[in-house]
Amino acid sequence: MAGIWILGENRELTGELLTAGGELAAATGEKISVLLWKDRSRAEEYFALGADEILVLPELPEDVPPEALIPVITGEAKTSQPGLILLPATVRGREMAARVAAGLGTGLCSDAVAVRWNGERKTFEMERLAYGGMAVQKVVFRTAPAMATIPPRTFAPAPEKEGRTGTVRELPGPPPSPVRVVERKKRERTVRDLREARIIVCAGRGIEKQEDLRIARELAEALGGEIACTRPLSEEYHWLPEDLCIGLSGISVKPELYIGLGVSGQVQHITGIRDAKVIAAVNKDENAPIFQTADLGIVGDLYGVVPNLIQEIRKARGQ
Amino acid sequence: MDFKLTEEQELIRKNMREFTEKHVDPIAVEIDETSRHPEELFKKLAEGGWMGIPVPVEYGGSGSDYLTHIVAVDELARSCASTGFTVSIHVGIACMLVLLFGTEDQKKKFLAPMARGEKLGAFVLTEPGAGTDVMAATTTAVKDGNDYVLNGTKTFTSNGPTGDTYFVFAWTDKAAGRKGMSAFIVPRGTPGMEVGTHFKKMGLRSSQTSEMVFRNCRIPQENLLGKEGAGLLMAMTGFDHGRTGIAAQSTGILQAALDESIRYSKERVQFGQPISRQQAIAWMIADMATDLQAARFLTYHAAWMKDQGKPFSKEASMAKLFTSEAAMRHTIKAVQIHGGYGYVKGAKVERLMRDAKITEIYEGTSEAQRMVISGNVLR
Amino acid sequence: MPQMIACFKWVVDEAYIRVGASGDLDMNAVDYKISDYDKNALEEAARIREQAGGSVAAVTVGVPEATKGVKDALSRGAEKAFFIQDPSFRDLEPSQTARILAAVIQSRIPYDLILCGEGSSDLYARQVGPRLAELLGIPCLSFVQKLTVEGDRVVAERRTDEGQEVCTAPMPVLVTVLPDINTPRIPSVRDTLMASKKEVVPVRKEDLPDISSPFLETVSMKGTSLKRSGTRFTEDPGDVKAFVDTLLQKGVLK
Numbered sequence: 001m002a003g004i005w006i007l008g009e010n011r012e013l014t015g016e017l018l019t020a021g022g023e024l025a026a027a028t029g030e031k032i033s034v035l036l037w038k039d040r041s042r043a044e045e046y047f048a049l050g051a052d053e054i055l056v057l058p059e060l061p062e063d064v065p066p067e068a069l070i071p072v073i074t075g076e077a078k079t080s081q082p083g084l085i086l087l088p089a090t091v092r093g094r095e096m097a098a099r100v101a102a103g104l105g106t107g108l109c110s111d112a113v114a115v116r117w118n119g120e121r122k123t124f125e126m127e128r129l130a131y132g133g134m135a136v137q138k139v140v141f142r143t144a145p146a147m148a149t150i151p152p153r154t155f156a157p158a159p160e161k162e163g164r165t166g167t168v169r170e171l172p173g174p175p176p177s178p179v180r181v182v183e184r185k186k187r188e189r190t191v192r193d194l195r196e197a198r199i200i201v202c203a204g205r206g207i208e209k210q211e212d213l214r215i216a217r218e219l220a221e222a223l224g225g226e227i228a229c230t231r232p233l234s235e236e237y238h239w240l241p242e243d244l245c246i247g248l249s250g251i252s253v254k255p256e257l258y259i260g261l262g263v264s265g266q267v268q269h270i271t272g273i274r275d276a277k278v279i280a281a282v283n284k285d286e287n288a289p290i291f292q293t294a295d296l297g298i299v300g301d302l303y304g305v306v307p308n309l310i311q312e313i314r315k316a317r318g319q
Numbered sequence: 320m321d322f323k324l325t326e327e328q329e330l331i332r333k334n335m336r337e338f339t340e341k342h343v344d345p346i347a348v349e350i351d352e353t354s355r356h357p358e359e360l361f362k363k364l365a366e367g368g369w370m371g372i373p374v375p376v377e378y379g380g381s382g383s384d385y386l387t388h389i390v391a392v393d394e395l396a397r398s399c400a401s402t403g404f405t406v407s408i409h410v411g412i413a414c415m416l417v418l419l420f421g422t423e424d425q426k427k428k429f430l431a432p433m434a435r436g437e438k439l440g441a442f443v444l445t446e447p448g449a450g451t452d453v454m455a456a457t458t459t460a461v462k463d464g465n466d467y468v469l470n471g472t473k474t475f476t477s478n479g480p481t482g483d484t485y486f487v488f489a490w491t492d493k494a495a496g497r498k499g500m501s502a503f504i505v506p507r508g509t510p511g512m513e514v515g516t517h518f519k520k521m522g523l524r525s526s527q528t529s530e531m532v533f534r535n536c537r538i539p540q541e542n543l544l545g546k547e548g549a550g551l552l553m554a555m556t557g558f559d560h561g562r563t564g565i566a567a568q569s570t571g572i573l574q575a576a577l578d579e580s581i582r583y584s585k586e587r588v589q590f591g592q593p594i595s596r597q598q599a600i601a602w603m604i605a606d607m608a609t610d611l612q613a614a615r616f617l618t619y620h621a622a623w624m625k626d627q628g629k630p631f632s633k634e635a636s637m638a639k640l641f642t643s644e645a646a647m648r649h650t651i652k653a654v655q656i657h658g659g660y661g662y663v664k665g666a667k668v669e670r671l672m673r674d675a676k677i678t679e680i681y682e683g684t685s686e687a688q689r690m691v692i693s694g695n696v697l698r
Numbered sequence: 699m700p701q702m703i704a705c706f707k708w709v710v711d712e713a714y715i716r717v718g719a720s721g722d723l724d725m726n727a728v729d730y731k732i733s734d735y736d737k738n739a740l741e742e743a744a745r746i747r748e749q750a751g752g753s754v755a756a757v758t759v760g761v762p763e764a765t766k767g768v769k770d771a772l773s774r775g776a777e778k779a780f781f782i783q784d785p786s787f788r789d790l791e792p793s794q795t796a797r798i799l800a801a802v803i804q805s806r807i808p809y810d811l812i813l814c815g816e817g818s819s820d821l822y823a824r825q826v827g828p829r830l831a832e833l834l835g836i837p838c839l840s841f842v843q844k845l846t847v848e849g850d851r852v853v854a855e856r857r858t859d860e861g862q863e864v865c866t867a868p869m870p871v872l873v874t875v876l877p878d879i880n881t882p883r884i885p886s887v888r889d890t891l892m893a894s895k896k897e898v899v900p901v902r903k904e905d906l907p908d909i910s911s912p913f914l915e916t917v918s919m920k921g922t923s924l925k926r927s928g929t930r931f932t933e934d935p936g937d938v939k940a941f942v943d944t945l946l947q948k949g950v951l952k
Contacts, residue, residue: 008788009859065865067838095840098792106932107793107913110823119877129922130821133725136920137821140782171905178837179867182853187861195825219720224952235878242857248822249877257950269711270924278940278950279926284662286930289323293924296944308935312942326766330773330890333731337884368887383888391887 004028004087005145006051007035007073007096011042013088015157018050020115020150022158024124030083035073035171035304037066043168047103049158052166058173066092068177074103076171082145083242084124086115097149107141112148124148133248133271135230139208151252153195168211172268187243192208194244199225200255203239206262206283206302207230210239215260216304222310222319225257230269247272261302280307323479324619327383328339328390335391338367339398347399350525351670356481357525360402365436369395369406374414379431385560386622389567393618396571397578400674401525401572407564408477408682409433412557413440416486416502420545420553429484429504441482442561443473443505443531444554445496451687453551458533460489460501467491467503467543469536472515475681479529480514481505486557487533488550500550504542511536522673559635561682563625569646569678571673573611576646576653578696579668582603602655607649614642633695640688650675660696699751700810700847700869704776704801705830706736708760709820710766717921732770735815737882738875742845744775744811745880750847753777755807759798762790772893779896780807784903790939791916792821796829797909802901804834810869811852816841816876827874837867840874860861 004021008014012036021032031052036043043054055076057069077085077100085092085100089111099109109115114127122315124146130137194200201220203213213227220227227244234245246253247269258276260285262268270293273279281290281297282305293299324332342363350357362539364370372388374380388410396403413688417430450456458471469489476482485505492499515530546584583597590692592601617638624631648671654661661668679685711731716724732740743754756776758767762783772779782802790798803809812834814827826877831838843862846857856863885893929944931937945951 034857039772042916044802053923060755062717065863070832091841091856092858094824095828095838098825099832099838101793101825101913102796105913106822109826109914110792110821117837126792128823129717130724130919131710132819132822134712134715134717134921136918136922137916138920139916141913142911142915179839181863181865183862183864184860185862185864199821235807267924278945278948280945285585290706290926291930292586292871293926294928295926295948296929296931296941298931298933298938298941305938307935308933308938309942315950316942316946326769327890327894329766330770330885330893331887333770334884334887334890366886368950370889376888381891383887383891454876457941 002072002080003031003053004081005033005035005077005082005106006318007037007085007087009037009088009090009093010210011039011045012045012157013050013090015153016152016155017086017088017150018046018158019155021084022050024084024117027119028172032084035070043148047164047166048160048162050161050164054166054168056168056170060073060174063181064177065179065181067095067179068174070096070099070103072171073175074100075088075103077145085145085147085148087147093149097147101147103298104145105145106143107139108147108149110149112150113154115150117150119259122186127177129248129271130154132266132268133274134267145313153252153254175273176193178313187241194226194228194246194251194253197226197253197255198221200246200253201225202230202263202273203233204230204260204263205223207233210237212303214240215302219306219310219313222255222313222317223259223318225255228253230263260290260294261306264288265293282309324390328387331387332390333619334367334648335369335394336411338369339395340506343395343398343402348670350399350401352524353666354524354527356521357402361436361439364406370436371410371414371434372411372692374418374430374434374554375553381416382628386619386626388552389563389618389622391435392567393571393574393615394562396560396568398571399525400522400568400572400671404523404565405439405478406525407560408442408569409440411560411564412442413484413486415560416553416557417504417543419503419556420549422502422541424541425504425544426517433484434459438483439478441476441478441485442557443476443479443485443487445475446472447472447474451684453554454497456488456490456500458487458489459493460491460503460538461646462491463537465540467501467538469503469505469511469538471533473520473531473533476531477526477528477681479531480517480527485502485512485531486544486593487531488554488604489533491547491550494694495548497551498548500554501547502544502550502553503538504544505536505538509536509538510600519553521676523677546572555632558682559632560625561636561687562639563618563631564620565678565682566621566642567628567638569642569675570611570614570618572646572675573607573614573642573649576650576671577604577607577611579671580607580656581655583660589637594656603652607652610645610649614638614645617641634691636683636688639678639683640685640692643675644685646675647679700746701725701803701808702743702746702752702754703757703807703809703812704740704754704771705738705757705805705812705814706767706771706824707733707795707818707820708758708764709818711732712819717923721920724917730764730767731819732767733818735817735875735877736910737815738877738879739772739815739821740771740776741880741882742875743811744883746811746821746845746847747775752810755780756781757803757807759787759790759795761785768892768898769890772898774883774894775888779898780901781898782901782906786903787909789916791912792823792825792829793913793916794831794909795866796926798827798906799813799826799830801906803830803910806901811847812836812870814872816872816874824874827872831872831899834870834872836902836938837871838874839865839867841876842873843876843879845873845875845879848952851859865910868937
């Protein structure tokens with residue numbers, strides 16, 4: 001084994017992966033290489049965060065997608081034979097990881113929530129969720145390198161250390177790519193990042209009309225929190241942007257308080273709030289599964305309950 | 320012996336399940352409360368080919384067998400008994416009557432639009448003074464040139480207000496007794512046929528029921544179904560199919576009662592544990608599950624007999640008798656398991672209990688089924 | 699007129715899985731289904747064929763009992779299915795599935811466009827599509843929410859972390875689809891009945907190169923408990939106040 005590779009997409013994700021990689025580097029005695037995909041000027045910063053080597057990927061023309069770098073990464077990996085490659089479980093990270101893994105003929109643990117080095121068996125052990133979050137799957141690798149994608153915010157950002165430095169190496173240019181990017185539409189982040197939110201009010205299918213989202217917004221406002229939604233509301237009805245969709249296929253959140261309004265509580269959604277400190281729910285169906293996974297719940301029609309709730313909260317918060 | 324449905328039947332059940340989750344469950348409470356016939360839902364059922372499963376493709380159907388239709392009704396009724404029933408009587412009686420007894424022209428003209436779900440069929444037999452005692456009917460059809468002229472009043476006609484194609488039974492020769500009744504196909508809008516009083520019902524509320532009034536209603540000869548005088552025989556054949564359908568509807572109701580009881584009893588906590596751990600509740604559910612199994616076997620067996628081309632009057636009656644009584648018995652238990660929550664409007668078990676009652680009454684009461692069964696076994 | 703392949707997986711319907719007291723998954727009473735997003739892949743292939751012509755072959759890797767899944771796929775618009783089967787093809791890991799698919803597609807199924815779901819409902823590893831593209835040496839467009847075929851190219855709207863990206867690639871190409879790309883049909887009764895009459899090409903393990911060894915080994919699969927205490931309140935104003943008081947006590951309301 002020759003090193004741990006980190007292919008972070010940006011400063012934030014690279015910082016988190018350096019925490020994961022740092023722990024494993026300590027356990028295995030390996031060095032850490034960061035592959036710079038964007039932000040080529042950040043080499044020094046990454047040394048401070050724990051990188052020993054920077055591998056600089058070639059710059060691409062505007063209309064070439066980053067996936068064009070895959071042959072470069074695979075080629076370099078075949079030469080320098082790292083023992084572990086970590087990528088973020090983002091859209092691009094997932095595709096790149098799967099294709100690099102296929103190119104190297106190796107295994108990949110998608111969306112790893114725990115990564116460990118088993119010194120006795122000399123293998124990396126990882127954990128991930130399966131069956132919509134109902135089960136934890138534990139895997140080991142039979143091939144090298146071991147590879148994993150890690151969801152954003154699974155690890156805290158690595159702390160900066162003074163006086164660290166390392167080597168920088170440029171990787172060769174990619175072969176021509178048949179894929180062309182004709183247009184990029186940046187999603188306007190009209191909303192705050194929910195992963196930072198302390199209080200989240202989540203609208204579910206129990207909200208009957210788009211106008212009625214107002215009820216959820218007012219509650220969020222009274223609580224000083226943010227609004228979010230379940231998958232059908234963003235994906236089927238397009239009432240709210242995807243950034244606000246919580247769940248296995250959306251984002252995972254860790255608020256102090258989550259209140260679901262008319263959220264039924266399918267396991268795929270609950271998986272996204274499993275780390276919430278307090279889960280509360282308002283649903284008129286007392287059999288809704290969310291009551292099983294909530295700390296407290298109100299069985300009742302949200303249209304009647306929420307206005308009262310807002311009043312009580314305002315009183316309690318002295319508004 | 321093979322106790323398995325075919326893979327196609329299993330997939331069809333799964334597809335119907337998905338259909339009900341998407342299109343029926345969301346409106347089931349509303350159409351019950353408002354007694355509304357959901358036209359838009361029937362359009363979707365028609366698109367999916369659910370309105371003519373056992374009718375051959377050349378007559379607009381899906382070209383499957385009767386058991387497959389029964390499986391679909393079972394699954395549909397699990398979500399909404401009213402809708403399950405409407406499909407059941409449309410296919411099981413209206414479509415099957417033309418398919419079995421109609422002329423080639425009648426199949427093209429009346430069966431195909433029904434099997435495609437463009438027209439809804441209705442079975443017009445019961446009269447105010449003639450329920451189980453069919454022979455007490457008074458509606459007459461008098462031959463006049465090339466036409467028949469119908470006079471009389473029918474009642475409790477399912478799909479009466481919403482139907483397009485009516486199957487009307489009337490005396491052509493009262494003196495001939497059992498061989499004196501004939502059946503006629505009467506399209507909606509025929510002069511002299513009017514929809515009478517709409518009935519407000521205890522349950523099965525989105526299924527529309529009314530009187531049908533015939534005043535000098537002139538029907539051309541070509542709309543006579545089968546031979547003159549064969550009406551009663553055809554009505555009985557219609558009942559064999561229809562009763563199997565009611566058995567499927569009752570099975571669906573029973574399945575829903577079990578689904579709701581299991582779910583609720585596992586979640587409802589009293590005395591520090593889910594009530595499903597109380598033997599009193601657990602045993603109710605055990606009996607419910609056992610009767611459901613028996614109900615489904617009896618029902619599917621009757622449909623299987625039909626598909627084998629064997630006589631199945633006795634099997635249809637047994638299936639209907641057992642499943643409808645089991646549905647009633649267990650929906651009462653399901654409400655009991657739910658306690659006060661089961662007595663509230665909007666609770667599914669409340670609707671199930673109201674919907675179950677009619678299954679012991681229409682298309683032959685439980686008593687009538689016992690007459691058929693005892694007549695068969697004591698022969 | 700593209701020749702299309704839609705890949706699908708016949709998976710355990712997670713709604714039927716019970717978690718036993720020891721944390722083991724109880725699969726005794728499970729039913730199976732076509733993995734949710736694979737239905738979108740099948741639907742997209744059928745949709746493109748309805749608009750642009752061409753053909754659709756459904757391809758799956760699974761145990762020989764999965765015949766119902768093959769019929770289900772054929773009832774969703776494919777004209778033909780390739781059923782790659784072996785009793786050992788249960789719980790394959792993504793690299794194995796991709797290697798098997800690549801071997802079979804390369805050797806016997808002509809294609810211009812391969813459609814895969816974003817990920818499977820059971821493992822949701824989201825690897826098979828991109829891996830397959832890499833093994834076949836064709837471009838891959840993943841996480842696609844809108845797809846059009848224009849002549850010998852495809853135009854795809856991809857969802858990325860930053861927003862959207864419109865890409866074009868020449869065929870042959872592999873596309874993985876997101877669930878919002880379409881609404882899968884509920885097959886009609888007739889569709890289901892006709893499915894049994896369509897051609898199913900069986901491919902057996904003996905016809906494949908050796909892919910028996912997984913790259914990734916699952917050492918355990920344990921149920922997780924998401925249960926919480928679940929204190930209940932009614933909608934009475936007094937109860938709503940008690941609810942808010944509880945939030946205050948728990949220190950989450952400031």
